[in-house]
Amino acid sequence: MARNRNRNRAHTQQLAARTGAKAPAGKLYPQLVEKTVTQTRMDIAKMKQAQNAFRNAEYPSVHQLYNLYDYILDDAHLTSQIENRIQDSLGSGWNLKKKGGDIDQDLTDLHQNSELFNSIIKEIINSRFYGLSVLELDWVKEGHNDSQLKATLLPRQNILPKSGTLLYDYTDIKGVNYRELPEFGTWILEFGNPGDMGLLNKAIAPALFKRFAISCYSELCEIYGIPPRVYKTDASDPQAVARGKRMMQDMGSAAWFIIDTEEDFQWAKGVTTSGDVYTNLTNLCDNENSLLISGAVIGQDTKHGSNNKDQSAQKMLEKLVLADMAMVEMYMNTKVMPALARIGILPADYEFKWEIAEDLTELWTRVTQALPYYEIDPEWVKDKFGIEITGMRQQNILNPGAQLNAESFFT
Numbered sequence: 001m002a003r004n005r006n007r008n009r010a011h012t013q014q015l016a017a018r019t020g021a022k023a024p025a026g027k028l029y030p031q032l033v034e035k036t037v038t039q040t041r042m043d044i045a046k047m048k049q050a051q052n053a054f055r056n057a058e059y060p061s062v063h064q065l066y067n068l069y070d071y072i073l074d075d076a077h078l079t080s081q082i083e084n085r086i087q088d089s090l091g092s093g094w095n096l097k098k099k100g101g102d103i104d105q106d107l108t109d110l111h112q113n114s115e116l117f118n119s120i121i122k123e124i125i126n127s128r129f130y131g132l133s134v135l136e137l138d139w140v141k142e143g144h145n146d147s148q149l150k151a152t153l154l155p156r157q158n159i160l161p162k163s164g165t166l167l168y169d170y171t172d173i174k175g176v177n178y179r180e181l182p183e184f185g186t187w188i189l190e191f192g193n194p195g196d197m198g199l200l201n202k203a204i205a206p207a208l209f210k211r212f213a214i215s216c217y218s219e220l221c222e223i224y225g226i227p228p229r230v231y232k233t234d235a236s237d238p239q240a241v242a243r244g245k246r247m248m249q250d251m252g253s254a255a256w257f258i259i260d261t262e263e264d265f266q267w268a269k270g271v272t273t274s275g276d277v278y279t280n281l282t283n284l285c286d287n288e289n290s291l292l293i294s295g296a297v298i299g300q301d302t303k304h305g306s307n308n309k310d311q312s313a314q315k316m317l318e319k320l321v322l323a324d325m326a327m328v329e330m331y332m333n334t335k336v337m338p339a340l341a342r343i344g345i346l347p348a349d350y351e352f353k354w355e356i357a358e359d360l361t362e363l364w365t366r367v368t369q370a371l372p373y374y375e376i377d378p379e380w381v382k383d384k385f386g387i388e389i390t391g392m393r394q395q396n397i398l399n400p401g402a403q404l405n406a407e408s409f410f411t
Contacts, residue, residue: 027136027138028136028154028166028176028178028188029136029138029152029154031168032154032155032158032168032169033168033169033170035157035169035170035171042068042071042072042208043208044205044208046064046068047068047204047205047208049064050064050065050067050068051065051197051201053065054197059173060160060162060163061170062156062157062159062160062161062170063157063158063170063171065197065201066130066155066156066157067157068204069130069198069200069204072200072203072204072207072208073200075207075210075211075289077210077286077289077290078203078207078289078293081289081290081293081294082129082293084294084317085125085293085294085317085320085321085324086122086125086126086324088317088318088321089121089125089321089324089325089328090118090121090122092325092354092355093112093354093355094108094112094352094353094354094355095108095352095353095355096108096111096346096350096351096352096353097350097351097353098347098349098350098351099349099350099351104350107346107350115148115150116148116149116150116151119135119150119151119153120135120151120189120332120336121328121332123135123151123153123191124191124327124328124331124332125324125327125328127191127192127193127198128192128198128199128324128327129198129199129200129293130156130192130198130200131161131192131193131194131195131196131197131198131201132156132159132161132190132191132192132193132194132196132198133153133156133190133191133192134153134154134156134159134166134178134188134189134190134191135151135152135153135154135188135189135190135191136151136152136154136187136188137149137150137151137152137186137187137188137189137339137343138150138152138187149343149345151189154166155170157170158170158175159178160175161194161195162194162195163177164177164178164179164180164190164194165177165178166178185335185338185339186339186342186343187339187343189335189336189339190335191331191335199292199293202292203288203289203292203293206284206285206286206288206289206292207285207289209281209285210281210282210285210286212281213278213281213282213285214278214282216278217275217278217279217282220275220278221275229248229251231244231247231248294313294316294317294320295313295316295317295319295320296312296313296316296317297313298310298313298314298317325354328354329352329353329354332352333351333352336352337350337351337352363384364385367381
């Protein structure tokens, strides 16, 4: 297998060297100015400011909005929802096939788990969340002689989507129009709607409110988690005050001390709330982002959850994943595959196709329903369900009306 993979890789590189387009000398990504982004407290006012800057018709600025996206993606719940949706697509199988022909298994095996295809597929799906993804393809040397074609995401902070302008420094107002470059469409690929802010725009407010709720909750725990201690003494007596400070500082789990009859020590009454208001706000924000990204709240509401609710939620997520896969297939066949053919990585008449997993339970139900009326190919049953059929058998005498049930068969 490894020998075949190396032979296919060598053949691909020879094909690219013989028929592919020559890589441009002036790459865009190395010319970008790297900026240091300082994390500061974000609020709704900064969200509105970033959105208005993005929508500015004369002098648009997008780096504030995309820096805000990076800020809210520190939220573990939001990140997990996005990753679940992306990984469902990346974990699905796909094939490279000749248009109107059979699957090229060797070419599929070569690129199935390649960094190039995984990067492209991931950034196509990310265009749903960010609004736009612009990739630059380039040959990257690995080792002594081997070079691999890789896709690099151009930072979204440096791209003005509506005008197609790449800013070398995102604080500038002028740059290069990458859509007018000869490399556009071959070495530079664009995915998504240029005027769209993506789904993350709607996730900003819940993520910011959640941070506020957690911050207030932690402050509540810090102040009222342990009831404050009150020590009453003669404040005009320096020795009494010093003795009281020393006793309060040394007080631990097993501490004791002796006080005067005129002095008094007691615990202050703590706050009556347990922080339910912050817990409810945090759960509300998590549920909002779950509905936004996954279409439902899946496996998180343990108090009011049920198996039926989770199954319905999973079906909703599956529909969104199928929509993502359809979008990936469309972009792969209209933009990526022609570009890779011009570079020389793939033949010109090939297409990308997902492998849609079959519902074996439903298929087995149909097979058992068709058995009394039609003959089923034993080889097909073996390939599809893994059942070795050796011949016909007599009808079950003890229970002649018994039939195979799909649910009992697969469980």
